[in-house]
Amino acid sequence: MTERVYNFSAGPAVLPVPVLEEAQRDLLALPGVGMSILEISHRSKKFDEVILGAEADMRTLASIPDNYQILFLQGGASLQFSMVPMNLMPAGGKADYIVTGSWSKKAVKEAQKVGEVRIAATTEPENFARVPHQDEIALDAEAAYVHFTTNNTIFGTEWKSDPDAGDVPLVADASSDIFSRRTDVSRYGLIYAGAQKNLAPAGVTLVILRDDLLARSPEGLPTMLDYNTHAKAKSLYNTPPVFAIYVMGLVLKWLIAEGGLEAIERRNEEKAGLLYDLIDSTEFYRGHAERDSRSLMNVTFRLPSEDLEKQFISEATKAGFDGLKGHRSVGGCRASIYNAFPREGVEALLSFMKEFERTHG
Numbered sequence: 001m002t003e004r005v006y007n008f009s010a011g012p013a014v015l016p017v018p019v020l021e022e023a024q025r026d027l028l029a030l031p032g033v034g035m036s037i038l039e040i041s042h043r044s045k046k047f048d049e050v051i052l053g054a055e056a057d058m059r060t061l062a063s064i065p066d067n068y069q070i071l072f073l074q075g076g077a078s079l080q081f082s083m084v085p086m087n088l089m090p091a092g093g094k095a096d097y098i099v100t101g102s103w104s105k106k107a108v109k110e111a112q113k114v115g116e117v118r119i120a121a122t123t124e125p126e127n128f129a130r131v132p133h134q135d136e137i138a139l140d141a142e143a144a145y146v147h148f149t150t151n152n153t154i155f156g157t158e159w160k161s162d163p164d165a166g167d168v169p170l171v172a173d174a175s176s177d178i179f180s181r182r183t184d185v186s187r188y189g190l191i192y193a194g195a196q197k198n199l200a201p202a203g204v205t206l207v208i209l210r211d212d213l214l215a216r217s218p219e220g221l222p223t224m225l226d227y228n229t230h231a232k233a234k235s236l237y238n239t240p241p242v243f244a245i246y247v248m249g250l251v252l253k254w255l256i257a258e259g260g261l262e263a264i265e266r267r268n269e270e271k272a273g274l275l276y277d278l279i280d281s282t283e284f285y286r287g288h289a290e291r292d293s294r295s296l297m298n299v300t301f302r303l304p305s306e307d308l309e310k311q312f313i314s315e316a317t318k319a320g321f322d323g324l325k326g327h328r329s330v331g332g333c334r335a336s337i338y339n340a341f342p343r344e345g346v347e348a349l350l351s352f353m354k355e356f357e358r359t360h361g
């Protein structure tokens with residue numbers, strides 16, 4: 001048996017062990033089908049069960065109302081940076097963007113190719129160490145929508161409560177914290193997420209979209225870039241990423257069995273709390289994010305010098321902790337502890353960090 005290490009990767013990221021075990025059991029032949037999930041048609045009865053089951057379980061897990069479409073697309077969250085404005089911004093229209101990190105900036109760049117983008121708030125001057133307060137956000141009541149990033153994967157910040165967009169539809173890039181805590185889907189016009197951080201292996205992109213927004217898509221959009229195509233065809237207009245959807249279905253079942261979003265939220269708060277408590281208790285480790293913006297998913301921290309950071313990461317890797325190197329725009333370290341990341345792994349990292357401080361501090 002190959003040993004699993006503790007995988008702190010920001011994405012693609014750790015998946016629940018029971019999910020991997022079930023996928024492994026089914027890999028040669030799905031029960032009652034005699035073929036692998038990798039080999040079956042997306043038009044087969046079995047795959048119908050898989051995709052409809054995933055949708056139904058997602059509705060249960062997050063109480064997604066009936067007037068919301070659930071779409072399983074491709075192209076990553078990055079394609080949504082374009083599809084959102086192409087579909088939701090009317091000709092000559094404008095949209096508000098709240099900029100809280102590198103991914104928000106990329107979303108702005110694509111939206112600017114489609115229409116007028118207003119930066120409603122940005123925390124770039126503070127190297128994105130926090131998300132803005134409501135009173136710093138200047139919203140335009142005429143905007144087609146307000147776009148924000150719920151969790152900033154690179155900087156390790158997360159909104160504790162969503163920006164209030166009034167009657168303007170709120171569009172959320174939730175790629176790195178989707179279904180990590182309780183959520184009220186009815187507050188949003190559209191939520192999207194590349195699935196490879198908290199939901200599934202790479203290859204599928206989730207879009208949850210309020211029905212009335214479908215009417216906004218202009219005539220003449222490329223067929224594959226029009227949300228209506230995928231809504232009408234129930235995500236089966238063309239071949240969807242069958243395997244990734246199947247695994248997402250298993251992850252959703254796992255989330256429900258673990259107690260749903262309330263239980264997951266509690267667990268995520270405890271896991272992140274262990275790391276932030278250590279960071280707060282010492283001068284050796286310094287968090288990048290400000291306290292009231294700290295992410296439960298990506299914990300970013302620095303050590304006293306870059307040399308010590310290099311040594312820390314190299315010794316951590318040897319000790320079985322993978323993926324702790326921070327993104328170059330923040331430097332230092334980042335522990336990504338998504339839903340599937342086990343508490344024992346956080347406790348083991350904590351012991352390692354304390355020992356490292358004792359011997360190098």
Ligand SMILES: *Cc1c(COP(=O)(O)O)cnc(C)c1O
Nearest residue numbers: 076077078103153173175176194
């Ligand atoms: C990873 C990430 C993306 C990019 O996702 P892709 O699926 O690789 O395009 C976008 N937004 C956020 C917040 C992310 O964490």
